Amino acid sequence: MNFFVAVGIYLAVVGFGMAVFLLGKSDGNSVFDRVYRAATEYVPNAIKFVLRILCCGSDRGGVALDSAWNYTCNEANPIVQIVYLSLVVGGYFLYVIFGYPLLPNTYLGEYHKYVGFLVFVLCIYTFAAASITDPGIITKRNVHAISKIYPMDEILFHEKECSTCKQPKPARSKHCSLCNCCVARFDHHCVWINNC
Incomplete structure (x- = not known):
């Protein structure tokens, strides 16, 4: 496949997706509305239905699944914070393990070790401050x-x-x-x- 064709397909798919989520309504009849409804109502309900069949044959399992779904999608929870911290801390440790031994080199000086650590600490500090500060x-x-x-x-x-x-x-x-x-x-x- 040609590079320009691939980029064109990518832009068309992303553009259509953006149009669906910006223009789609849950009660409309246009193509955007129907795709929006499918993405925000039908697909999640289908996933819950399949999970209920596969994992939760009993009513008690269904209640547990509904509770987990509600906690994950409709309540304030730290899941995304944990994912973010995992990415930042994991990325920094990969930098320390694989990048530090390569410094200094022709392109990067020794100071990148210290600047990297400083940026890491500032990133964690500002994230923590934004997470725990009273929003008003x-x-x-x-x-x-x-x-x-x-x-x-x-x-x-x-x-x-x-x-x-x-x-x-x-x-x-x-x-x-x-x-x-x-x-x-x-x-x-x-x-x-x-x-x-």
Whole structure:
């Protein structure tokens, strides 16, 4: 197969996939909508069905499978953090085992050993800081202070109460369903750091 044909096929598949996930809706009738529904509903349900048949013949096994599926896909959990740390730490140790003996050489100086270690430590430090830092959780004790920082403009943001927390909702805040709390200046819950 020609290189340009392979790149063209790759770009077509990736472009179609991006269009499906950007334009597809779960209740529409277009091609994008049907493929989106298949990817987000039918395929996961089929996987659960097959796993239930193969692994969990009893009702108790089905409940355990549903619980594991819910924990993995619908709740805040450290799985992606563990994968990330495994990749970073594993990659650094591979660098130490296979790269250190080759340094220094014609292209790289001795200082790459120390710079590599520094980058590794900074990477772990910033990851840990992002993972454990308070994202701006709104409580009954700090809701009025946060409301003063972000006042209501009565155009985009109006006086509201969070329907879940039952407390005033400051401007630019949103309730995170995974953390189960309101967060100031909420953007999204990031699975990489398991934090908002």
